[in-house]
Amino acid sequence: MTTAYTTDSRFAQHTLPNHPEHAGRLYAIAHVVTESGLLERLVWVEPRYAEPDDLLTVHSSAYLARLETTRGRSLVMLDADTYATGESYDIARLAAGAVLAITDAVLSGDVTNGLAAVRPPGHHATPTRAMGFCLLNNVAVAARYAQRQHGVERVAIVDFDVHHGNGTQDAFYGTPSVLYISTHQSPLYPGTGAVSEVGEGAGAGFTVNIPLPPGVGDAGYGAAFERIVVPALRRFQPDMIFLSAGFDAHWADPLAQMALSLSGYDSIVRELVGLAAGLCRGRLVAVLEGGYHLDALALGWANTIRAFLGDEGCDDPLGPARAAERDIDAVLSRIQAIHHLP
Ligand SMILES: [Zn+2]
Numbered sequence: 001m002t003t004a005y006t007t008d009s010r011f012a013q014h015t016l017p018n019h020p021e022h023a024g025r026l027y028a029i030a031h032v033v034t035e036s037g038l039l040e041r042l043v044w045v046e047p048r049y050a051e052p053d054d055l056l057t058v059h060s061s062a063y064l065a066r067l068e069t070t071r072g073r074s075l076v077m078l079d080a081d082t083y084a085t086g087e088s089y090d091i092a093r094l095a096a097g098a099v100l101a102i103t104d105a106v107l108s109g110d111v112t113n114g115l116a117a118v119r120p121p122g123h124h125a126t127p128t129r130a131m132g133f134c135l136l137n138n139v140a141v142a143a144r145y146a147q148r149q150h151g152v153e154r155v156a157i158v159d160f161d162v163h164h165g166n167g168t169q170d171a172f173y174g175t176p177s178v179l180y181i182s183t184h185q186s187p188l189y190p191g192t193g194a195v196s197e198v199g200e201g202a203g204a205g206f207t208v209n210i211p212l213p214p215g216v217g218d219a220g221y222g223a224a225f226e227r228i229v230v231p232a233l234r235r236f237q238p239d240m241i242f243l244s245a246g247f248d249a250h251w252a253d254p255l256a257q258m259a260l261s262l263s264g265y266d267s268i269v270r271e272l273v274g275l276a277a278g279l280c281r282g283r284l285v286a287v288l289e290g291g292y293h294l295d296a297l298a299l300g301w302a303n304t305i306r307a308f309l310g311d312e313g314c315d316d317p318l319g320p321a322r323a324a325e326r327d328i329d330a331v332l333s334r335i336q337a338i339h340h341l342p
Helices: 009-013 024-035 061-068 088-107 138-150 166-171 218-236 262-280 294-309 329-338
Strands: 003-006 076-079 082-084 113-116 155-159 178-185 207-212 240-245 284-288
Touching: 003 088, 003 294, 009 024, 009 088, 024 294, 061 088, 082 088, 088 113, 088 138, 088 284, 113 294, 138 155, 138 166, 138 240, 138 284, 155 218, 166 178, 178 218, 207 218, 207 329, 218 262, 218 329, 240 262, 262 284, 262 294, 284 294
Parallel strands: 003 113, 113 284, 155 178, 155 240, 178 207, 240 284
Antiparallel strands: 076 082
8 A cells, every 4th residue: 555644844833832732743743753764655745725715615704714814913812722823824724735635645546545644633623613723624625625626426534533523513514425423522522422413404314423431442442433433434435534533532641531542543543444445445534633642642643654554563552541441332322223323
């Protein structure tokens, strides 16, 4: 398999000291990806700025205009925990555009799959507002771009960030050509993502929420994938798959209380790589979302690269969570029933 990769040192211009979503997250990733020798095995893709026409497929012109007013100003808080610096508007466009560049590489057939290590993250950004450290919804913009520019019909988005991707859900809630599947801790920010949120109108059934109680780890996530994510993807038959890759479901993450290990993350990534191979010629694009424990983030991302390259093995120096996992059989059965999954 050939794997495309993009990132950019300019993402560091969007940062705020003492905020969990800071430039050091990508420094940690760059360090591991370079030191491990992975970088030289990847096909480099140059990022670009997303154009207004790309962003307008997801975001309202009023919101984009409001975001643009932060340009050149000092710090602006867009909500209680979402900041914009004078550079953030352009850097957010660069993050979205980097995902478009990787999408081009994968859909042109130059590479099998690809990864975009970008900031700011995207999955909480709704069509009309910034939220949860997110300014522009990178994955949603790329999904629309794949459909519009490349003629892709069915796009699946799998989001294993520990938080519910409310912005991505909102963008496609009435859209049957984009399947959105999220595993997330519940209760937790932003409070959306109930089992009963399944899409509306023609999009009914194409939003699959898998809210999980705190403390779910490798076994529970494995079961959620086996019983819901995998059969839902097989039924949908996507032409490509995006992965909203957040590593804040790791047990060490300071912002959440889940219990995935790096090995557990690796297992579900490999499941997706295998599914993509069977369903859509391997076309899988991973886009960085959250992850606030720097080692768990960087090592989890590096393991994801290895899985995309088809390497054997997983690096898990942090080990498994200590506490016993709780049983989620009843939750999964209920979701299977709601979505008519066997
Ligand atoms: Zn998150």
